[in-house]
Amino acid sequence: MADQRPGDVLRGIGEARVSRRGFLAASGFTAMSAYLAACGGSGGNAPALFIYNWADYIAPDNQTKFKEQFNISDENFTYDTYASNEELFAKLQGGATGQYDICCPTAEWTPAMVKEGFLEKIDWSKIPNAKYINPQFKGLWWDPKDEYQLPKDWGTTGISMRTNVVTEDIKTWKDFFEVAPKYSGRIVVVDSPGDVFTAPLKSLGYSLNSVDPGELEEARAILMDFAPHVLALNSDTYEEPMKTEEAVLGLTWTGGIDEMLGDPQYADSTKYQIPEDGTLFWMDTWTILKGAPHLDMAHNFLNFIHDPENQAVETEVNYYATPNEEAKKHIDPEILNNPIVFVPQDVQDSGLLEAAKDVSLDENRQRIWEEFKSSIGG
Amino acid sequence: MTAGTPAGTSKPPAPARDGPSRLATALLILPAGLWYLFLLVLPLAIVVLFSFGERGETGGYAGGFTFTNYDGAFRNASPFVTSLYLSVAGTLLCLLVGLPLAYFIATRAGKRKTLLIILLVIPFWTSFLIRTYSWLILLGRDGLAGWFVDVTGNDSFRILGTDFAVLLGLVYGYLPLMVFPLYVTLERMDRTLVEASKDLGAGRLATFRQITLPIALPGLITGSILVFIPMMGEYVIPQILGYGQTFTIGNALVLRFLEFRDWPAGSAQAVGLIFVMFVTISFYLWFTNRGRQVREQSVL
Numbered sequence: 001m002a003d004q005r006p007g008d009v010l011r012g013i014g015e016a017r018v019s020r021r022g023f024l025a026a027s028g029f030t031a032m033s034a035y036l037a038a039c040g041g042s043g044g045n046a047p048a049l050f051i052y053n054w055a056d057y058i059a060p061d062n063q064t065k066f067k068e069q070f071n072i073s074d075e076n077f078t079y080d081t082y083a084s085n086e087e088l089f090a091k092l093q094g095g096a097t098g099q100y101d102i103c104c105p106t107a108e109w110t111p112a113m114v115k116e117g118f119l120e121k122i123d124w125s126k127i128p129n130a131k132y133i134n135p136q137f138k139g140l141w142w143d144p145k146d147e148y149q150l151p152k153d154w155g156t157t158g159i160s161m162r163t164n165v166v167t168e169d170i171k172t173w174k175d176f177f178e179v180a181p182k183y184s185g186r187i188v189v190v191d192s193p194g195d196v197f198t199a200p201l202k203s204l205g206y207s208l209n210s211v212d213p214g215e216l217e218e219a220r221a222i223l224m225d226f227a228p229h230v231l232a233l234n235s236d237t238y239e240e241p242m243k244t245e246e247a248v249l250g251l252t253w254t255g256g257i258d259e260m261l262g263d264p265q266y267a268d269s270t271k272y273q274i275p276e277d278g279t280l281f282w283m284d285t286w287t288i289l290k291g292a293p294h295l296d297m298a299h300n301f302l303n304f305i306h307d308p309e310n311q312a313v314e315t316e317v318n319y320y321a322t323p324n325e326e327a328k329k330h331i332d333p334e335i336l337n338n339p340i341v342f343v344p345q346d347v348q349d350s351g352l353l354e355a356a357k358d359v360s361l362d363e364n365r366q367r368i369w370e371e372f373k374s375s376i377g378g
Numbered sequence: 379m380t381a382g383t384p385a386g387t388s389k390p391p392a393p394a395r396d397g398p399s400r401l402a403t404a405l406l407i408l409p410a411g412l413w414y415l416f417l418l419v420l421p422l423a424i425v426v427l428f429s430f431g432e433r434g435e436t437g438g439y440a441g442g443f444t445f446t447n448y449d450g451a452f453r454n455a456s457p458f459v460t461s462l463y464l465s466v467a468g469t470l471l472c473l474l475v476g477l478p479l480a481y482f483i484a485t486r487a488g489k490r491k492t493l494l495i496i497l498l499v500i501p502f503w504t505s506f507l508i509r510t511y512s513w514l515i516l517l518g519r520d521g522l523a524g525w526f527v528d529v530t531g532n533d534s535f536r537i538l539g540t541d542f543a544v545l546l547g548l549v550y551g552y553l554p555l556m557v558f559p560l561y562v563t564l565e566r567m568d569r570t571l572v573e574a575s576k577d578l579g580a581g582r583l584a585t586f587r588q589i590t591l592p593i594a595l596p597g598l599i600t601g602s603i604l605v606f607i608p609m610m611g612e613y614v615i616p617q618i619l620g621y622g623q624t625f626t627i628g629n630a631l632v633l634r635f636l637e638f639r640d641w642p643a644g645s646a647q648a649v650g651l652i653f654v655m656f657v658t659i660s661f662y663l664w665f666t667n668r669g670r671q672v673r674e675q676s677v678l
Contacts, residue, residue, distance in 0.1 A: 086636045093438050093639070112436045185534050191622065193637070231539055232621035244519035246536065361437065366638050373633065374456055377539060377623030 048076035049297045052088070052100040054284075055081040059317035062310050070300055083236060084192070085109045086360075092118045098291035101298040107142045107283045108194075108356040110149055119148045120288040126299035129306035132326040137283065140355065149285035150302050153320035156343060156353065157195045157280040160250040160257045162242060164269040170249075172277040173203035177226055180249070184229040185377075188247035191233040193369040194356050195280060196223070199251055202278040202354075209357040213364055220368045230376040242270070254340050258319040261340070272340045274347060281353035283323070315341070429645035437639025447646035457630040458654055464541070464616070464626065465609040468548040472556040472605050473598070475549060480560035480597075481590075484567070495561075498554055506551065510618050513547055514538065517619070539621035547615040552608065556601040563597030564590075592670065599666055603659060610655055627651050 047070055051058070058079070067077050078100075082088045085106050092103075097118055105113060113119050124130055130150060137151045159176050165186075168179050176199065180187060189196060198208040200219035210216060231247050234240075239256030241247035243266060250257075252272075260266040286305070288298045304310060312330035315322045319335070321342045322328070328336060335341055343353070359365060429447055434440035452458075483494050501509060515521055517537040526535050537543050567590070575585040591598075613628030622629070627647070634644030 084636070086639070089437070089639065090636050116436055185536070230623075231536075232623070234621070241519075244524070246519045246523075246538075360637070361433075361639065366640075369637075370454065370630070370633060373622070373629070374454070374625035377621070 046076055047072045047297060048078075048294050049102070049301055050078040050080075050100045050293065051301075052080050052082065052091075052096075052103040052289075054104060055083070057104065057284075057318065058305070059313045061317075062305065062313055065310070066301060066304050069304070070297065072297075089113070092116070092289075097289055098293070100289050101292040101294050102301060103287055103289055104152060104284055105287060106356070107140065107149065107151075107285050108358045110142050110285060110287060112358055113287070114148055118290055120290050120292060120295070121147050122150060122288055122302070123299060126296075127303045127306070129303050129308075129324075132306060132308060132311075132324045134323050134325045137323040140283075141357070142355075143285075149287050150306065151323040152284040152286050152305075153315070153318065153322055154281065154283040155254050155320050156274055157190070157198055157251070157253055157282070158275055159273045160242065160252045161271050161273070162245055162248040162266075162269050163271050165245060165248040170273060171275070173199045173275045173279075174277060176249075176251070176275070177203060177222055180226055180229045183249045185231055186246065186248045187230050188232050188234055188238045188241050188250045188252065189230050189376075190238060190252055191235040193360065193365060195253075196251065196369070196372070197365065198280045199275075200226075202275065205277070208278070208280055208354050209359050211359055211362045211365065216364045216368060220371070223368065223372045224375060227372055227375040228377065233373065233376060255319060258338075258340060261338075262319075274343065274352065276352065278352045278354060281355050283355075284320075425645045425648055428641050429649050431642040431645075433640045433642055437641070439641040444642075447642045448650070450643055451646040451650045454630075457625055457627045458650070460625060461610050461612075461627040461651075462654065462658070464544060464548065464612070464624070465606050468545055468552070468609045469556075469602050469606045471545060471549045472553055473602065476553055476556035476560055476601065477594070477598070479553075480557045480564055481594075483557075484561050484564035485569075498557060502554065507614070510547060510551070510615060513543070513550070513619055517543055517546075538619060539623045541620070541624060544616050544620040544624050547619040548609055548612065551615060552605045555604040555608075559597040559600040559604065560594055561597075563594050567593045595666065595670060599663070602662070606659070606662075607655060610651065 049066075049070075049072060063077070063079070066072070067074070080100070082091065088103060088105055089109060089112070092113070093116065110119065124146075127150065133151055137154070138146050143149050159170055159173070161170060166179070166183065168175065170176055170179060194208075197210075197219060200222035201208045201210050201215065203222065204215070204218055206212075206215045206219075210219075232238075232241060237256070238247075238250060238252045239260055242250060242256070243260060254272060257270065257272045260270045261272070286302050288295070288302070292298050305314065306324055306327075308324060308326040309330050311322050311324045311327035315327065315331050316335060319341055322331075339347075347353070428439050430443050430445070431439050431447075432442035432444060483491055483498075487494050517523055519527070523535060523537045526537075527533060571589050571593075572585055575589045580588065611628055612626060613632060616622070616624040616626045616629065631644055631647055631651070634640050634647055638644075
């Protein structure tokens with residue numbers, strides 16, 4: 001009686017496993033076709049370009065224009081995506097170099113990438129449009145000799161709120177933490193340690209890059225008090241809970257909030273505040289990967305994208321500030337004068353913005369971040 | 379009933395085995411063997427090796443030999459506990475929903491049996507991610523939770539970001555893996571046994587306990603294990619439906635490998651996970667087997 005073994009049962013449900021096998025076959029086919037496509041691109045002499053980038057980060061019109069201008073067919077133009085610098089770095093560390101021509105890390109990640117030998121030096125003679133880059137974005141700590149990166153766009157991390165619910169006038173990170181308990185369970189936070197540490201450290205008056213154990217311990221206390229009030233850690237779609245008012249307060253970037261400000265349904269009740277006790281200045285950069293299969297085309301693209309007119313299209317689609325001075329002449333004045341997209345010069349000069357350093361491997365930060373992450377919510 | 383010949387018996391080799399057929403056997407086993415070696419044994423060996431190493435300066439793995447990774451992996455046991463709790467609860471809920479469903483389809487559905495099976499499988503034709511994101515809409519402010527907020531006026535009511543939402547997603551996602559093994563065992567059940575039991579005066583409950591359940595047990599064990607193992611490693615559902623509030627071992631592993639770039643620490647935690655699963659499943663199998671033996675003895 002009942003001597004049927006689990007193994008027999010598994011065999012018995014062979015039919016049910018067809019879908020699994022079908023899935024394997026399908027994914028195998030996809031991988032194969034991707035491989036063949038890659039061979040077709042690099043094997044022949046047909047013009048091609050493989051980009052590894054954040055999602056929706058190059059204006060579709062510019063992609064079409066570039067392909068036409070350089071005679072690249074659709075199958076020879078690849079745009080693969082990653083969701084975080086951590087993911088990009090892990091993929092490259094796992095051996096993805098040599099597959100892509102261009103990637104777009106946030107600037108503070110590039111020194112580690114150079115150290116690992118992931119990046120190719122840029123041949124500036126092939127990128128005449130680089131002359132339009134505002135000198136304030138050149139020679140920064142992450143690339144002092146401007147060898148490896150071409151600035152793409154830049155922005156801030158700040159406080160976003162739905163003013164129809166949040167009535168307080170929140171100006172600083174200190175205010176932010178003070179009102180947090182009142183909006184418990186309705187606060188969304190980007191899933192990015194560098195940005196989250198900015199808030200407590202700046203509210204205490206420390207550098208956002210601090211690795212001082214004492215300062216981090218103070219920041220930890222603030223974060224752990226704050227954690228129970230957080231609804232979600234969300235980097236990709238933080239604007240969605242803000243739209244439905246499931247979240248009414250946020251520690252976010254500007255992209256998703258700009259989208260809301262551009263929508264009449266939310267514009268009047270949405271606000272983004274650059275904290276007056278200081279915040280993070282970030283910059284994304286174009287880099288060329290070591291062993292890029294299409295080195296010349298990669299340079300062509302970098303030059304193309306910083307053509308002032310093309311660059312203006314980028315800003316109007318992505319809502320991030322361009323470092324390209326000449327492009328500003330072509331940008332819709334409404335966007336140019338939007339203080340969230342282009343931080344006003346007096347704020348830039350005030351010393352409120354601090355560039356990120358690569359402190360992601362600091363042990364205390366990692367320990368506190370894990371503790372914070374596993375304590376959010378009730 | 380075990381299929382094939384027992385591996386342990388070393389009697390004189392069977393004369394029927396001539397060269398070509400042995401070659402055919404070897405060739406047929408080869409793909410599975412290579413698969414097993416290169417995609418299971420070897421990666422596992424690498425994980426174990428890495429778990430004793432040290433992190434490189436910019437992350438990754440840099441050789442060396444140390445036990446500190448294991449120290450760190452178990453210092454924070456809460457993700458293990460969370461995953462274990464979710465998996466056990468999820469498996470029990472799957473069983474609670476799956477057993478009556480499988481029983482109904484196998485014994486009462488009649489002509490609609492095939493239709494019901496197909497209905498059970500159809501959701502699997504859609505991407506797992508899309509199905510999970512659909513719950514995001516159904517349970518969110520534009521769905522059920524929004525309705526509750528409108529009715530009760532409680533602005534902070536929510537379903538997403540709670541253990542309930544995660545469990546719902548888990549049960550929804552893995553239910554078929556529980557139903558199919560149960561269905562197969564119950565479908566093969568000899569109905570006359572049930573009649574005999576009733577003829578001999580056993581009530582419904584006694585018949586279920588003494589006839590149906592023992593017959594369904596192998597399917598129950600298979601289904602539970604099929605459901606339990608992926609739930610232990612589940613990352614996507616807690617992340618999406620739990621808003622990342624439920625910090626599982628899957629979240630912890632992603633944190634170690636992708637954010638901290640600490641492959642050795644991540645490997646140690648992964649080995650820890652394998653260990654926890656090994657212990658849990660061994661205990662489960664021992665427990666269910668023991669239950670069966672005791673029952674068979676008591677029947678005699």
